Amino acid sequence: MESTIVSSRNFNAYFGTNHVVKNVSMDIPKNNIIAVMGPSGCGKTTYLRCINRMHELIPGASVQGEMLLHDEDLYSLNPILVRLKIGMVFQRPNPFPNLSIYDNVIAGYKLNGFKLSKKERDEIVEHSLQKAALWNEVKDTLHKKGTFLSGGQQQRLCIARAIAMEPEVLLMDEPTSALDPISTSSIEELMHELKKNYTLVIVTHNMQQAARVSDKTAFFFLGELVEYNDTREMFINPKDSRTQNYITGRFS
Amino acid sequence: MERVSKIFSYGKIRTETAFKRTLVIIALVMVVITLGIFITLVVHAMPSIKALGFSFFWSRTWDPVSNVYGALPFLVGTLLTSFLALIISVPFSYAIAIYLGEYKPSGWLSGLLKNIVELVAAVPSVIYGFWALVVLVPIVRALEAKLGVATYGVGIFTSSLVLAVMIIPYAASLGRELIRMVPSALKEGAYSLGATRYEVLKHVILPYTKSGLFAGMLLSLGRALGETMAVTMVIGNTSIMPKSIFDPGNTMASVIANEFTEADRSVYLAALIELALVLFLVTVLVNILGKMIIKRFSNE
Amino acid sequence: MNRKNIHNQIKYRIARNKASEVVITIYSFLITIPLIAIIFYVLKTGLSKLSWQFLTNIPQPVGELGGGIANALVGSILIVLLATIIAVPFGILCGVYLSENKNAKLSYWSRLAVDVLQGTPSIVIGIVIYFWVVKPRGGFSAFSGSIALALMMLPIVIRSTEETLKLLPDTLKEAGLALGLPYHKVILKVIIPCGVSGILSGVMLSIARIAGETAPLLFTAFGNPYLTTNVLKPMQTLPLLIFNYATSPYDEWHDLAWGASLILLIWVLAMNLITKLITRRWKVQL
Numbered sequence: 001m002e003s004t005i006v007s008s009r010n011f012n013a014y015f016g017t018n019h020v021v022k023n024v025s026m027d028i029p030k031n032n033i034i035a036v037m038g039p040s041g042c043g044k045t046t047y048l049r050c051i052n053r054m055h056e057l058i059p060g061a062s063v064q065g066e067m068l069l070h071d072e073d074l075y076s077l078n079p080i081l082v083r084l085k086i087g088m089v090f091q092r093p094n095p096f097p098n099l100s101i102y103d104n105v106i107a108g109y110k111l112n113g114f115k116l117s118k119k120e121r122d123e124i125v126e127h128s129l130q131k132a133a134l135w136n137e138v139k140d141t142l143h144k145k146g147t148f149l150s151g152g153q154q155q156r157l158c159i160a161r162a163i164a165m166e167p168e169v170l171l172m173d174e175p176t177s178a179l180d181p182i183s184t185s186s187i188e189e190l191m192h193e194l195k196k197n198y199t200l201v202i203v204t205h206n207m208q209q210a211a212r213v214s215d216k217t218a219f220f221f222l223g224e225l226v227e228y229n230d231t232r233e234m235f236i237n238p239k240d241s242r243t244q245n246y247i248t249g250r251f252s
Numbered sequence: 253m254e255r256v257s258k259i260f261s262y263g264k265i266r267t268e269t270a271f272k273r274t275l276v277i278i279a280l281v282m283v284v285i286t287l288g289i290f291i292t293l294v295v296h297a298m299p300s301i302k303a304l305g306f307s308f309f310w311s312r313t314w315d316p317v318s319n320v321y322g323a324l325p326f327l328v329g330t331l332l333t334s335f336l337a338l339i340i341s342v343p344f345s346y347a348i349a350i351y352l353g354e355y356k357p358s359g360w361l362s363g364l365l366k367n368i369v370e371l372v373a374a375v376p377s378v379i380y381g382f383w384a385l386v387v388l389v390p391i392v393r394a395l396e397a398k399l400g401v402a403t404y405g406v407g408i409f410t411s412s413l414v415l416a417v418m419i420i421p422y423a424a425s426l427g428r429e430l431i432r433m434v435p436s437a438l439k440e441g442a443y444s445l446g447a448t449r450y451e452v453l454k455h456v457i458l459p460y461t462k463s464g465l466f467a468g469m470l471l472s473l474g475r476a477l478g479e480t481m482a483v484t485m486v487i488g489n490t491s492i493m494p495k496s497i498f499d500p501g502n503t504m505a506s507v508i509a510n511e512f513t514e515a516d517r518s519v520y521l522a523a524l525i526e527l528a529l530v531l532f533l534v535t536v537l538v539n540i541l542g543k544m545i546i547k548r549f550s551n552e
Numbered sequence: 553m554n555r556k557n558i559h560n561q562i563k564y565r566i567a568r569n570k571a572s573e574v575v576i577t578i579y580s581f582l583i584t585i586p587l588i589a590i591i592f593y594v595l596k597t598g599l600s601k602l603s604w605q606f607l608t609n610i611p612q613p614v615g616e617l618g619g620g621i622a623n624a625l626v627g628s629i630l631i632v633l634l635a636t637i638i639a640v641p642f643g644i645l646c647g648v649y650l651s652e653n654k655n656a657k658l659s660y661w662s663r664l665a666v667d668v669l670q671g672t673p674s675i676v677i678g679i680v681i682y683f684w685v686v687k688p689r690g691g692f693s694a695f696s697g698s699i700a701l702a703l704m705m706l707p708i709v710i711r712s713t714e715e716t717l718k719l720l721p722d723t724l725k726e727a728g729l730a731l732g733l734p735y736h737k738v739i740l741k742v743i744i745p746c747g748v749s750g751i752l753s754g755v756m757l758s759i760a761r762i763a764g765e766t767a768p769l770l771f772t773a774f775g776n777p778y779l780t781t782n783v784l785k786p787m788q789t790l791p792l793l794i795f796n797y798a799t800s801p802y803d804e805w806h807d808l809a810w811g812a813s814l815i816l817l818i819w820v821l822a823m824n825l826i827t828k829l830i831t832r833r834w835k836v837q838l
Contacts, residue, residue: 054730059655078265084256084732094723097836098745108731111741114259158727165256165731256732264734271736275649279662282646282710285703286665289672289680296683347579355573365580372587374824376764378791379813382798383590386806417586448569478673480767481791485799505675505767512679512771525679532676539671540664 005030005199006051006086006169011065013046013055020046022223023065028169033191033200035214035231039246040205043223048171048203052086053079069168084108087162088171092178093154095146095161102142104157105129108165124164131197132160133190152183159190163198170194172202176209188213207247211235219243293529300522308526314491316511321523323530325493329501330531332408333483334476336497337415338469345420345472346465349427354449354457357432373421381485384414389486396498406488407500414482419475423468430464430549431457464549470542478535480505504531591817597807598814606811610779611793614802621812623779624793627694628816630781631773631789632763634698639705640755646706647713647751648739654718670707677703678768686772694780694787697773701765705758712754716747749834753827760823764816766791790816 006028013021021043028034036044049055050063053074067074074082095104105125109116116124125142129135134156138149146157155175162170172191176184191200191213204210210217211231218228219240227234227243238244300308304321311322348369356362385406392413393405434457442452458465488500489510502510504527515521609620646662653659677700685696724746728738744751766789769775774786775796790812797809 052730054726057726057729078260080265080268080732080734081256081260083730084260088726088730090723090726090730092723094721094727096724096727096742096746098742098748107728108733109259111728111731111733111737112259112264113737161727161731259732268734268736271739275645275652276658278642278646279649279653279658281642282662282669282706283658283665286668288684289669289676292680292683293676344579344583347576348583350576351580355576368584368587370824371821372583374760374764374820375587375590376766376791376816376820378764378766378794378798379590379594379817382794382809382813383593385798387589387593417583420583448565450569450572451565453572474671478671478675480673480675481795485795505673508675508679509767509770512682528676528679531673535673536668536671540667543667 003030004028005070006201007068008047008050009066009068011047011050011067012063013043013050014062014064015046015058016060020223021050024220024225026218026225026228028199028201029216030199031195031197032215033195033202033213035210035217036201036203036220037205037207037210037217037246038220038226042220044203044205044218044220045173047220048173048201051169051171051201052088053082054088084165085167086169086171087165087167089155089158089162089173089175091174093151093158095149095154095157097145097147099146100143101138101146101149101157104146105160105164107161128160128164129157131163131194132156133186133193134160150183152179152186155179155183155187156190159187159194163194167198169199169201172200174203174205177205184209207235219246221246289532293525293532297522297526297529299518300526303519304523304526308523312493314507316515316517316520319517319519321519323504323523323527325491326502326504326507326527327530329408329487329494330477330503330505332494332497332501333411333415333487333503334473336408336412337419337476338473340412340416341420341423341472342469344416345423345468346427348420348424349431349465349468350453350457352424353428353431354453369421369424372417373425377418377479377482378485380414380418381482384410384482384486388413399498401496401498404488404498404500406486407498408487408494409497411483411487411503412497414486415476415479418479418482419472422475423465423472426468426471426546427461427465430461430468430546433550434460461549463545467542467545467549470538470545474535474538474542477538478505478531480509484509504528594810594813594817597810598812598817601807601811602814607815611777611797611805611808614804619804619808621790621793621808621815623776624788624790624812625815626779626781627773627776627787628763628789628791628819630783631694631697631701631769631787632759634695634783635701635705635762636755636759638698639702639709639758642702643706643709643755643758644713644744644751647710648717648743650710650714651717652739666707666710669703670711673767674704674765675767675770678771681768682771689784692772692774692786694773694783694785697769697787697789698783700768700772701762704762704765704768705755708758708761709751709754712757713747713751716750716754717743719750720746746836749831749836752834753831756823756827756830760820760827763823764791764820766795790819 004027009025011024024047036048038044046055050067055061096107099107102125103110105128106121126135134153137153149157176187194200214231217231217234219226221242227240235247238247308323310324312324313320313322314325352362352366388410389405392410393403396403438456439452442456483503484506487502487506489502490500491502494501508524508528512524515524605618606620607625608622609618610623612619650659650663681696681700685699686692720743724742725738728742769789769792773789775792776786776788780787794809794812797805
């Protein structure tokens, strides 16, 4: 049995009085890719943003229940500590427009005032960009602004920026929804590579993507976790009629 | 893992908390400063408010030597100069607004005009005053001679002319923004019915932007009411009630500028501060009203 | 209506359209006349005064040659600098609060306060600072003048900061926070640098505006015929010098005031120009 890294117990999230994540309990095993899918408004992104405590940044947002990282409640830790351990990649690529590609990669250290030697910095930048499969494309333009890259490259830069911090878990919120098909497939390939060192949680509304990349899939519907199983199993043999309806395209 | 523990420190958390608190305090201090201005004026105007009451506003004699303080000449002077300036400036500021907003939204000529308007706003008021004193006053004097009125040169009329130039940029740049906000669908609707540009302006653009243009006038008026230096230099500085627009006079701002450091009696000083209080309340009212109208306009 | 009538009507409407365009164009460019008249006059009378000694000497008594405006120039630079140092950090942070807490109750009142302060006549600010700083300290000082000018700068700096930061996407802030940056680092190292062109142009505009202010200095910095760099003493500034000498009856002093006007005008216009360049060059590509 794989070891669990993140798990939630009876977890609820709210926007004001709006109950958007309802009583979700799920275990996320280490070095796996977990796809979280469901129709829009089902609470999947909110659930993801609760894992690294980004949800609470929205005025009026609140949570209830347990979210554990290695049996330690994330909500008893300082959010900064949580976010250092759990990285995130967003729906739209968001490199820092005021920084170069190089500085974007080490932004987590640089902006935090963490001193690194030139050698260490160079190593981290090259290593992270290579892992993000961007190194060959940008190694000669490292000191140009990151915003000059294409959308797919920007997203891989954001992935490099997140993995430069060596997080234990990497959250991805529909990371390819703003990208073209070629960039999408290169990022999907990248996910397989990243799985060796990290645990990935990916929100997607694209069923094919969930089927292609993930080991396990969670299906959210109206804020509830309807079904959570091995991806293959879920797509071949869904247990819940709502999952079946979704997979067969009865509603989207 | 090791790196994380090195990056994270509780010192940072304390700084973060202190920073958030600083932001709140600063926003609070802004409120306190503004309230403080009002309270300071009220407190220091008290001796005059108590001694003179409402007669302050309609008594027409201001004679510090005999300890008599009536603010009516200054109220009249302020209103006359400001409204006259507004009336003079409106055709020009609206013309600029229409030109930049509708006729030529881009191109080098409108770029030039935009820069000119910005420069007009940038010239310091003391330079306007100085120039008016040396150049405009003789011209007005010649005009007064032709009209057969007393040839002071300085006075309400001269002040209004300078003020008019100074306030044009405010209504003009605001008006330009508003005219650009008119939905093109509305304009195209009118054009498709065969309307000329003049008719679109008159029947679509101006009615649509009416409230906003009025707000622009209010903001210009607020600016004119509070303007001190240029007016002080050319209004003639007399506390006698003006009988015509060519007479010299004083505005609330100019009488404060001239007499504040000379006020040797407590009631005298308090009377000047009461003028400042009135000026403050009126300009704030005019400004807030103008901004409210604009806000409502842009939200629609 | 017969064909000829319609034809005439259309002709009339086209003519009216043409006429209105001509009238509006003429009216809108008439503003150029006073501007050119003023700049021309200041150049004509001021240029002849300009010399090295004009900038380095202090004013001489009436009847003596070789007076300059060094005291006012130094005073203006010092007072404006001090005002900037006071107002800029305060203004930027207040702008940050307003853009970060758009719907907070405090933001509403703070915004209202900024609007009120912006509409407050400069002479009123002078009076208030007289009671807050000059009277408790027992005398006029450059420092009190700087505070008065700082109050005038604040609304411009606050508003330009708020408006600039409002336009930045929320994802930028989230990117920083998701990397484990503390809030103050996100603001100081991501948000403010990304809005730097808008914030800086607000700062420059506010400096240009206060550099020419006279009224708030009448009862604070007061003026001083001698050169001083002690900010706790009364100090001359360019606008104060222009005002005092322009309203004096002596021709020499008038000339001095014209020279000072030219310097002040160059300063203010240069600040406006720099603002334009900043907005163009430092714009962060989002």
